[in-house]
Amino acid sequence: MELPRRARGDELLVPGKMTALRERLRHLPGKPDLATVIVSAFDHRTRVLPFILADTRMAPGGVRAIGSALVDVGFDKTRIVLQQWNRSFSPLHMRLDGRIPDLFMISSMHLHSAECDRLIREVCRIEPDKRPLIMVGGPRIRYEPWHAFGADPNENWAADVAVTGEEYVFLELLEVLLSMRAAGESMRSAFARARDSGALDEIPGIVYARRAPRGGPIEELVDTGVQRLLGDLDELPDSVHGYKLLEPPSNQMTLASQALPANRVRKYSPIAGIVMTAGCKFRCSYCPIPAYNQSQFRAKSGERIAEEIGQIAETFGLYHFFGADDNFFNNTKRALDIAGTLARKARAGRPHCKVRLGTEVTVHDTVGIRDHLPLIRDAGFAAVWLGVEDMTATLVKKAQDKDKTELAFRLLRENNILPMPMMMHHDSQPLVTWKSNYGLLNQIRLLRKAGSITTQVMMLTPAPGSKWYENVFDSGMAFSKAGDVAVEPHIMDGNYVVASKHPRPWIKQVNLLIAYTYFFNPVRLLAALMFSKSAGVFSSAETRPADEVKDFSAAKKMRRRAELRVRAHLIDAGAQIYGMIGLFQTYRRTAGWAWRLFRDDIGRYDRVPVSPIPMRGVGDKPSDHALPGTINLSAPGKPAVREASAPDLAGTLTH
Helix, strand or coil: CCCCCCCCCCCCCCCCCCHHHHHHHHHHCCCCCEEEEEEEEECCHHHCCCCCCHHHHCCCHHHHHHHHHHHHCCCCEEEEECCCCCCCCCHCCCCEEEEEECCEEEEECCCHHHHHHHHHHHHHCCCCCCCEEEECCCCCHHCCCHHHHHHCCCCCEEEEEEEEECCHHHHHHHHHHHHHHHCCHHHHHHHHHHHCCHHHHCCCCCCEEEHHHHCCCCCEEEEECCCECCCCCHHHCHHHHCCCCCCCCCCCCCCCCCCCHHHHHHHCCCCEEECCCEEECCCCCCCCCCHHHCCEEEEECCHHHHHHHHHHHHHHCCCCCECCCHHHHHHHHHHHHHHHHHHHHHHHHHHHHHHHEEEEHHHHHHHHCCHHHHHHHCCCEEEEEEEEEECCCCCCCCCCCHHHHHHHHHHHHCCEEEEEEEEEEECCCCCCCCCCCCCCHHHHHHHHHHHCCCEEEEECCCCCCCCCHHHHHCCEHHHHHHCCCCCHHCCCCCCCEEECCCHHHHHHHHHHHHHHHHHHHHHHHHHHCCCCCHHHCCCCCCCCCCHCCCCCCCHHHHHHHHHHHHHHHHHHHHHHHHHHHHHHHHHHHHHHHHHHHHHCCCCCCCCCCCCCCCCEEEECCCCCCCCCCCCCCCCCCCCCCCCCCCCCCCCHHHC
């Protein structure tokens, strides 16, 4: 189910409110004695194509954003732990500044649920009078916050609060707690007083538990509603702070005495994620993004983005950036403001002339912005990930088709920008078709021919927060198990077939493996060394200042062009090697699932899994984050908190 929208005109914060909140927090007493540990939960079983290698080479933006916000307002004793790098980390053994931290925070995607729950359970084993306040957030909690509160009567574990919003919600909660906290009082104690006094109910974007007396089991969850969004992203704290808080990679269960030095960040995180825009105008039924953004499109200014990129490049030596955009070309005016500023900075020389950017866009918007693609390339955008999904628009309709897709690829190639397609496989799509482009391999062949050096192919998976999430369970499409093997969160990533009406779903799983093998293989590796698909892009990707290059002699210019061309072929070949390494892991992890789908009986859900704990809003209001069927104790006789409105996509997916 999609998140409900706030009342029209009340979706966004008042301009300047975030800036004012940050300023107030800086002047609150008691911050220097508080220590915080932030963990990015990561389940290493998720390491398959198309994420493998990149998943451990880019420090996640969510935890860096929260860390930056804390440092910005005066919490200097903060450490960020990435389970990608610190697989053995245990909250039971953590010590920061020689003691157990006051705040313990976890950010988690749904894929990494097992690790998120393990971390919460371990923290709850710390002696109650020493235990830190537990806050949980991230994409998993954003849509289904009840997961942070254990419902097993045999295991009494739960977070203290789930934050379903962004940085502003977290900082507003922090302000309330610090304002009520007495000298020397623990953050847990301050939280309990704030909860019991009703002070938390005025903070939209959090969920907390109410327990039975004397620390008994959780009786219900209180949902304060959908957050107000920050409209002007320039009000966010500088993201550069987060990189200074990273825990060094190790196999230790505890924390190092110091954070990762600035001169070593590049070694472990050579790609920097950066927030430039948020929101998308398309309303795809499988995607939760438009509803989460309440149909708003938000962005930073070009000057702010250029400043952040410059700071990160000069401080840590990072020159490769990936924009955390939902659709960068969504708003032409905003995109050109950002691109124009970055292009001007690049022409001025280092460090911006060395910067290379990637982001996500759609085919439709790429064609629409065709006249401005030279400026986009001048700004440093060397690659864009295109949501092609289905070239025939049978599954997803975003104003794309074969001709428009090929046109978008040609336009990008002509402007030396690499197109990186993202595809979706579905029940009605065969592996190969004759005399049409409907088959999966037919489309992949066209994309490679059009200039793609890599691709990703995924099966549609139920996404919490999307329009069709409830229906895919209620219609019997979603698998609960194959034989005696349950469908766990770590396989809900699109690489495993976990929802299908196809009579032989194992064929769909095999098709994914064949598609990747068709694209990444030794034959294509040899071809890439001779006929590179990236030659046009990278052979012109000069990273040296124009003033330096113009002084080259004719022989040096010729040698430089040769170097760039060789580099282009090596990059294309490198993409093939990367794909084959990832493909080995993908076979290792997903082939067994295909065999289970072939051999065993498949169990299916007949209804959407809801919170096992009753949920309600503030007062007698229903919970905004509860799925239909969730018990609401404040409304006797009304077990469904929200009425279903998801469209029936079963027919579309089984066409």
